[in-house]
Amino acid sequence: MKDLKTEQVIHDQVIEIGRQARKASHALMGLDTDQKNRILLSIADGLEKNRKQIRAENLLDVEEARENGLSDAMVDRLDLTGERLDSMIQGVRDIAALPDPVGRILKSWTKENGLEIRKTSVPIGVIGMIYESRPNVTADAGALCLKASNAIILRGGSEALRSNRAIADAMIEGGQKAGLPGHALQLIPVRSREAVKQLITMDEYVDVIIPRGGEGLIRAVAENATVPVLKHYKGVCHVYVDRDADLKKALEIIVNAKCQRPGVCNAAETLLIDRPVAEKWLPEAANMLRKRGVELRGCEQSRQIITDMKEATEDDWSTEYLDLILSVKIVDGIDEAVRHINRYGSGHSDAVVTENPEHQDIFGKMVDSAAVYINASTRFTDGAEFGMGAEIGISTDRLHARGPVALEELTTYKYVVAGQGQIKE
């Protein structure tokens, strides 16, 4: 009985958070660029002013995480060192300095009847953000959403609840001094899973859910949400070395794409090699990659060239290793490469290395991924690298936003139609 009652209380509490967020989203529509930037700078000041308090709460989370036996990597991600706090606060100031994504006239035209149609960027409304461990996401995501005039409901990992609460409180305290509408930024202050279930099904109050974390978290959110979700499950990224590749470039690109930071979603997981260059190039590539500690798993044909390579199973072709492991396959030209990528890839980031303009065009046109690279590393798929400023995530979905989700992607549009009394005949 007690659990049911608690569930009901949490349920009601999250609904109330949603209702308030919707109201706040309407108030946010009335703010102009200067007001929003002042609010963001004041949020940064609020974080600065409360940094001791934030660190104190954070240390309690870190201590508890250690006691609970969380992995060193997890504990590290949780740990808000002074340097990380500095960069989190600077991040909010940087967002204040970015151009306002709201109120842009995306297109405008005048019809023969004199109606002037303006397609105008507007906030999405209410954004629900679900994330794990890193408490700096609270500030990053909060500031990005507010800059785009969206209300935000934050739901961080339970292991970071104290840290997230302290950060959100400091942001609200700072923001309200400069006129942040009440409830424009809210954190769900409880650890229950019931709260997430409620958040992702409140279509009336929440317009989009952005989950960030491991594939398990994201699948659980996507499968149970009725609110639209912007997401990517994983990045199974490819580098295809074409028969007409500059083989030196190919070497640099595959080493960079695999080794520069193997634990991220835009790192390469599969190397495809065009048959005519395999015999010549693969031994050199394998040598270079192995020197960097990469384990190779090859198809049958590639194992005839590199005989001591482990065999790749069918599962390997769709696995995101997030580690120094690379699957290797020999293909018969660009068409087979494209087919392989479209079949086994995750639609994230895929690269071709070729000097052949026709092959470049085919790859650019036919590979069905958010970002397609010609003679460059897959590692560039990132809001900052693309010049969009900070990103709130990456999408491999096909609707609304694909690739980096930054300020512009946190807006939608409406048509404002100005007339002089026009009626329909």
Added chain:
Amino acid sequence: MKDLKTEQVIHDQVIEIGRQARKASHALMGLDTDQKNRILLSIADGLEKNRKQIRAENLLDVEEARENGLSDAMVDRLDLTGERLDSMIQGVRDIAALPDPVGRILKSWTKENGLEIRKTSVPIGVIGMIYESRPNVTADAGALCLKASNAIILRGGSEALRSNRAIADAMIEGGQKAGLPGHALQLIPVRSREAVKQLITMDEYVDVIIPRGGEGLIRAVAENATVPVLKHYKGVCHVYVDRDADLKKALEIIVNAKCQRPGVCNAAETLLIDRPVAEKWLPEAANMLRKRGVELRGCEQSRQIITDMKEATEDDWSTEYLDLILSVKIVDGIDEAVRHINRYGSGHSDAVVTENPEHQDIFGKMVDSAAVYINASTRFTDGAEFGMGAEIGISTDRLHARGPVALEELTTYKYVVAGQGQIKE
């Protein structure tokens, strides 16, 4: 046992349709504009050539609908008269003549490291279209999706199955003569609801569902789909007559918005009147509307001016009458008007009548709807009226497409990034 077996067969059949559609969507990515237009013209020829067969099948549907006691309106919608067939075929030719929405460079820029980033419009992939009665949707939706290089899976109403099948067969026959990839256009050839359930949950094979029909159909689809849905439930559209309105314009606009075609989603359902002009203007407006057969349902205050007006209940404010009925409310200025619309409206189309530029700006900025009109009738929300050519539907969703869903909205984008060997530092 038998039913379970049938369900399994349909289930497998729909999955196979999805699998084939995904394959076809990749083949469609390889077609250029000329090829697509030739295919569309050949589809129109196929419809022309098979018009007798289509009409014969259609007459069987019409006859069965009459026998089953469907309403006259329903039977009429089903009836593919010669004129309607002509206009359906012409519609396909018109779509061939529209600009290609695929392959547009939406934006391009070069980074300091020399990477050239091109944000390029590409097809969404596979579109599932679920619709009722009017068999011409089969041709309209099919042609629009193909023009945007999408594969389409059609699922029309069971009452129109023979008509839809004949139309789809004629389209495929015509299209394939000009190189339409196999399975690029498919119709689910059975009446079962199981098929819909399968279609809207095949995330692997279907990228978006567009339902068109009554609110009941659309809610059932949206609630059960795991594939993203582009939709509008209903149009509860408002006309707000401001204290600074040109009252003659206001009269013309409300009469047009309510009466010109009351059964459509962009017709007005609620009239909001600013208090200072209510006493003077409402009697004239009421008189004019009643002459056209409109039943008025008013708030308490408006009933003090028009005493024989029926009382509006709380439900009236969110009701789409689709009929000659109008709810009437007196409000205290623009802010209350905006609040009322954002609370009770459906986010479809809302109009203000005012000569006051400040009020125009407030309404344009603060009303949270797909189309916001200043001194014009709400009846203009339509792909053709907006100059986009034919539309496949209207969206009141906030992500991806808002307002008319036409060719551009049937595309998504990807980033094509061209380099000269760049790697991430």
